[in-house]
Amino acid sequence: MATLKDIQMKIVAVKKTRQITKAMNMVATSKLRNAQIKMEDFRPYAAKFAEVLGSLAGKADAGGNPLLCERDEVKTTDIIVMTSDRGLCGSFNANLIKQAEELAQAQAADGKSVRVICVGKKGRDFARKTAFPIVAEHIGVVGGGFGFNVASNIGTAAINSFLAEESDEVHVVYAEFISMARHNAVTKKLLPISAVESEEVEEPGSAEREYLPEHICEPSADLLLADLLPKNISVQIYSALLETSASEHAARMMAMDNATTACNDMVDSLTLVYNKARQAAVTSELMDIVGGAEALKG
Amino acid sequence: MAEKQIVLEIVTPEKNVVEDEAQMVVAPGTYGEFCILPNHTPFLTTLKVGAVRYKDKSGTERYVFINGGFSEALPNKVTILAESAERRRDIDVERARAAMKRAEERLAEAMRADAKKEVFDHTRARAALQRALMRRQMVEGGRG
Numbered sequence: 001m002a003t004l005k006d007i008q009m010k011i012v013a014v015k016k017t018r019q020i021t022k023a024m025n026m027v028a029t030s031k032l033r034n035a036q037i038k039m040e041d042f043r044p045y046a047a048k049f050a051e052v053l054g055s056l057a058g059k060a061d062a063g064g065n066p067l068l069c070e071r072d073e074v075k076t077t078d079i080i081v082m083t084s085d086r087g088l089c090g091s092f093n094a095n096l097i098k099q100a101e102e103l104a105q106a107q108a109a110d111g112k113s114v115r116v117i118c119v120g121k122k123g124r125d126f127a128r129k130t131a132f133p134i135v136a137e138h139i140g141v142v143g144g145g146f147g148f149n150v151a152s153n154i155g156t157a158a159i160n161s162f163l164a165e166e167s168d169e170v171h172v173v174y175a176e177f178i179s180m181a182r183h184n185a186v187t188k189k190l191l192p193i194s195a196v197e198s199e200e201v202e203e204p205g206s207a208e209r210e211y212l213p214e215h216i217c218e219p220s221a222d223l224l225l226a227d228l229l230p231k232n233i234s235v236q237i238y239s240a241l242l243e244t245s246a247s248e249h250a251a252r253m254m255a256m257d258n259a260t261t262a263c264n265d266m267v268d269s270l271t272l273v274y275n276k277a278r279q280a281a282v283t284s285e286l287m288d289i290v291g292g293a294e295a296l297k298g
Numbered sequence: 299m300a301e302k303q304i305v306l307e308i309v310t311p312e313k314n315v316v317e318d319e320a321q322m323v324v325a326p327g328t329y330g331e332f333c334i335l336p337n338h339t340p341f342l343t344t345l346k347v348g349a350v351r352y353k354d355k356s357g358t359e360r361y362v363f364i365n366g367g368f369s370e371a372l373p374n375k376v377t378i379l380a381e382s383a384e385r386r387r388d389i390d391v392e393r394a395r396a397a398m399k400r401a402e403e404r405l406a407e408a409m410r411a412d413a414k415k416e417v418f419d420h421t422r423a424r425a426a427l428q429r430a431l432m433r434r435q436m437v438e439g440g441r442g
Binding site for chain 2: 038041042044046049052056123127147148149151152198215216217224227228231235238294
């Protein structure tokens with residue numbers, strides 16, 4: 001049976017933990033807001049980009065572009081794994097790593113060699129424990145204030161190694177941000193680019209689109225497309241980074257919220273135990289006194 | 299002036315830099331500078347590092363630095379998608395100067411080494427130098 005002092009110390013400890021989790025929850029909330037604003041700001045660019053790309057893809061002879069060509073024999077697969085740098089965000093990193101590992105194992109089972117590009121500390125720490133070589137690592141990106149140039153660098157590196165035939169396929173594993181409470185680990189194939197989705201562009205059929213078929217292109221549509229495709233990779237990586245960041249903060253918010261609730265419950269139940277123990281002590285003391293008084297009365 | 303205006307939008311992945319009405323837009327195309335007036339035929343082109351110049355509603359000339367990208371012109375709207383862009387008043391001169399110095403040093407180093415593997419560094423340094431130069435010119439020279 002724990003003594004009163006022990007219980008009291010435990011209560012104090014839990015309260016301190018609660019203070020920390022509460023603070024982390026608030027920090028995550030404000031960071032999530034920033035991440036969401038960043039996602040909002042990126043949307044017009046992404047939408048316009050997709051629109052232009054879609055309309056170009058319809059016109060240009062895309063077959064000639066090496067970024068679009070499926071390799072007959074896929075020997076090496078690069079996987080870009082996006083995770084957070086820090087823990088304490090529930091199963092967020094575990095889900096991403098699991099997804100990446102499944103993909104890597106499946107590729108390896110097909111006889112392909114797998115290389116990993118790590119964005120985020122947690123993924124890197126995991127990759128180090130596996131046999132897959134790490135091509136590059138980018139720490140301090142996810143969850144922070146990164147700019148488009150980071151995505152651009154990752155994208156350029158991936159494209160260069162793809163064009164140099166060091167890799168034959170590039171996949172990215174990231175967290176898709178669905179809502180505050182939901183995010184999914186998803187895998188997307190970056191390279192070779194599977195047919196540019198023009199149906200996606202179809203739906204926001206604004207008045208502007210009617211003009212597109214008669215665009216003058218300078219230089220030619222083919223060359224423009226060749227210029228835009230690599231940028232498209234960066235755009236996709238950037239949006240994946242944004243989503244992963246937002247998901248990380250959302251996951252941490254949830255985890256910290258749960259932790260705070262758990263702390264509250266613990267404090268409640270510990271206080272109950274403490275009060276019971278205190279009451280028991282008081283009662284037994286009283287009994288002693290009463291017993292002593294009775295004895296004196298004789 | 300009841301002249302027709304075009305809507306100019308300069309968009310980067312981080313934010314909308316410019317959303318304004320313009321009488322005229324001049325942009326640095328890869329194949330040379332071009333000017334867009336209202337009712338331009340639909341036109342799509344890539345842009346190099348340089349200055350976009352436009353005349354706003356009141357006829358004031360405004361300058362925006364853009365770091366490459368592409369533009370789409372429609373009869374009543376010009377959209378420029380750039381990897382980064384800054385209005386002239388937002389340019390950080392000190393940073394541009396520092397970047398210029400760094401790029402020059404790197405370039406000199408790359409020249410000395412002159413090995414094949416330096417080619418990548420070389421082009422990067424050159425691009426950085428160009429960007430820095432452009433930014434400085436815009437601020438100091440007035441003309442972009």
